[in-house]
Amino acid sequence: xxxxxxxxxxxxxxxxxxxxxxxxxxxxxxxxxxxxxxxxxxxxxxxxxxxxxxxxxxxxxxxxxxxxxxxxxxxxxxxxxxxxxxxxxxxxxxxxxxxxxxxxxxxxxxxxxxxxxxxxxxxxxxxxxxxxxxxxx
Numbered sequence: 001x002x003x004x005x006x007x008x009x010x011x012x013x014x015x016x017x018x019x020x021x022x023x024x025x026x027x028x029x030x031x032x033x034x035x036x037x038x039x040x041x042x043x044x045x046x047x048x049x050x051x052x053x054x055x056x057x058x059x060x061x062x063x064x065x066x067x068x069x070x071x072x073x074x075x076x077x078x079x080x081x082x083x084x085x086x087x088x089x090x091x092x093x094x095x096x097x098x099x100x101x102x103x104x105x106x107x108x109x110x111x112x113x114x115x116x117x118x119x120x121x122x123x124x125x126x127x128x129x130x131x132x133x134x135x136x137x
Contacts, residue, residue: 001110002074004052011113012072013048025124027133028055028105035115044119051076051112056105056128062098065120069094069104076112077136078104079128085136088112103128107136 008015016033019026031050036042044065051074059081069078071092078094079085081101088094088104096102098120105128106112 001107002112004111007050007073007111007113010073011048011050013113013115015050015113016048019049022057025058025060026051026055026105027058027127027130028052030055030057044117046115046117048072048113048115051106053106053110054108054133055112056133057103058127059101059103059125061101061123061125062096062118062120063123064098065118066098067096067119068117069096070115070117072113072115074112075107075110076105076114077107078102088114101125108133 013035014033016031019030019032029052033048035046035048071088071090073090076088077085078088079102
């Protein structure tokens, strides 16, 4: 179980500020630290996303691209629609292909951090309900 101080003080990348710009697509508090700037002139985003315990994003799909998650700390969940959730730990890598409905977030008792490399646009869908989340253990 990772604590906030571990990720803040010993994390690979800064935790960043509260993720207010995307708060409507999350249950719980997340933090976002961009790792590239618009001046870098690349057509994908790279950001460090940190989730408080129990925080998760909504079901979503990436169009015209992909997403890669590089887990840098704590413990979290990744789930594709119609499949069982996968427990994620530091060092895990998840490749999410275009059009795959999924969500990701922290376990109930651990902070969680990953670098998200995202190309294309995101279509935000329904919330991961408390009942669905509670089944993950």
